[in-house]
Amino acid sequence: METQTQHFDVAIIGGGAAGLSAAQALGRARRSVVVIDAGEPRNAPAQGVHNFLSRDGMNPLELLKAGRAELVKYGVEVVKARALDSRRSDLGFTVTLDNGMDVSARRLILASGLRDQLPNIAGLAQHWGRDVLHCPYCHGWEVKDQRLGVVDSAMAMHQAPMFTQWSKQVTLFKDPRKVLTAEESEQLEALGVEVVEASVTAVLGEPGSLHGVELSDGTQRGLDALVVMPNFDVDVSCVKSLGLVTQEHVSGIGRHVSADELGQSTVPGLWLAGNVANPMAQVIMAAADGLGVGAKVNADLMQEEFAHKVEQLRQEKAAVHNVHA
Ligand SMILES: Cc1cc2nc3c(=O)[nH]c(=O)nc-3n(C[C@H](O)[C@H](O)[C@H](O)COP(=O)(O)OP(=O)(O)OC[C@H]3O[C@@H](n4cnc5c(N)ncnc54)[C@H](O)[C@@H]3O)c2cc1C
Known part of the structure; x- marks a missing residue:
């Protein structure tokens, strides 16, 4: 042809x-x-x-x-x-x-x-852009005052403090192999960010209605939205x-x-x-x-x-x- x-x-x-x-x-x-x-x-x-x-x-x-x-x-x-x-x-x-x-x-x-390129976490991709998000200027207002989780990454110490501008209920799921500096720990404490020593292994809920995450220690946590860094x-x-x-x-x-x-x-x-x-x-x-x-x-x-x-x-x-x- x-x-x-x-x-x-x-x-x-x-x-x-x-x-x-x-x-x-x-x-x-x-x-x-x-x-x-x-x-x-x-x-x-x-x-x-x-x-x-x-x-x-x-x-x-x-x-x-x-x-x-x-x-x-x-x-x-x-x-x-x-x-x-x-x-x-x-x-x-x-x-x-x-x-x-x-x-x-x-x-x-x-x-x-x-x-x-999203983190390889079970069930995460189907929530992307709705209740799995990365950018507070794109979606921060939409999840204001909700229970927000932050997946650990090289940008987590930027994202977790920043999202406290939108909600006072921010939890950082810290990779247990990583050690925070004294300064980082102090900043998170001052901003009221809860630090959980476990990685996120799965996202729970139907697309558009995330209701929690499963963690590497086998426990589950209730959440409304999850912050990631692609x-x-x-x-x-x-x-x-x-x-x-x-x-x-x-x-x-x-x-x-x-x-x-x-x-x-x-x-x-x-x-x-x-x-x-x-x-x-x-x-x-x-x-x-x-x-x-x-x-x-x-x-x-x-x-x-x-x-x-x-x-x-x-x-x-x-x-x-x-x-x-
Ligand atoms: C989930 C999410 C939510 C966001 N929300 C906001 C928001 O609320 N406000 C905001 O300002 N920004 C937001 N952004 C950022 C926004 O997506 C980017 O700023 C914007 O898309 C950049 O525009 P662009 O034209 O550079 O690329 P794109 O919008 O990605 O457009 C690129 C186009 O090129 C096409 N393309 C690629 N390769 C080829 C090829 N080989 N041949 C032909 N076509 C091709 C693609 O199919 C696509 O249509 C968001 C981003 C994400 C991921």
Whole structure:
């Protein structure tokens, strides 16, 4: 079967807040744009998006649906597909999709987000984004004043004290092999955090209604929500052939791809927006990042076009000059 190839100024891999915002900026700048989106945004398990002014509590998938609808009038194409691979072409890049299509574009924006690798605890994954959570700014208000457990991790001494801002009933389930410093113990005591010397082995309850945890000492504890720290990872297999590599994030929370201050990757012509580069970006920040990168990519294309036009003019003038000489 022959592969169809469509040509665009910019191809964007990922149609979350970052990718759609980049597409809007570029569409409004009269660029031809395609967004390739597998449709699995990171916050899909959550009921609502919080800390996005004017959209507080809106379902994450509805927010993106509204975003896609806004792109129609700017002629942006959104293709529901997964990008599998990318390679250099005469135009810039060719991206192969899992629906048999090839897309070619002068510039590429990777806005594919990150993956939350959850702790391996029985029953935990089915509660993720509802009553198993990691970010107080995303869900803290929703679990305020409830019985909160914190699973031990490298970030536990950050999370347990922090969540006392939202509830006075915080329990840290400390890995018994770990020893707290005197300073850490004092801080937890001062903040009223209970420390239990046992690891969480299972989460109890139906999805959306967690009612407790099972512990390594064989006991159970009643809880309303559990705080975990996922390991952040990025999948850049769709641009791997271009030579893009991932790095450990400085904070120690996982991997990301580093970009310069404009959003440019180490691969010329390949730009990055949202969680793939900045794992700490919330939805509104990922959207802002997408807008910024979209504008930078437009400026980059303009520079190339202006240089080309100047060169054309010079050649035309030289040709006229030669005729008269
Ligand atoms: C449970 C949970 C709840 C959260 N709640 C909030 C909240 O309330 N408020 C808030 O501000 N933030 C919240 N966040 C953070 C929020 O999810 C991120 O800020 C946001 O998703 C980042 O947007 P993004 O566009 O970078 O990535 P994403 O939203 O993850 O979008 C990336 C898109 O790229 C697609 N993709 C990936 N690879 C490919 C490929 N090869 N081909 C095609 N498409 C691909 C994915 O399917 C996805 O649709 C939450 C996070 C989690 C985990």
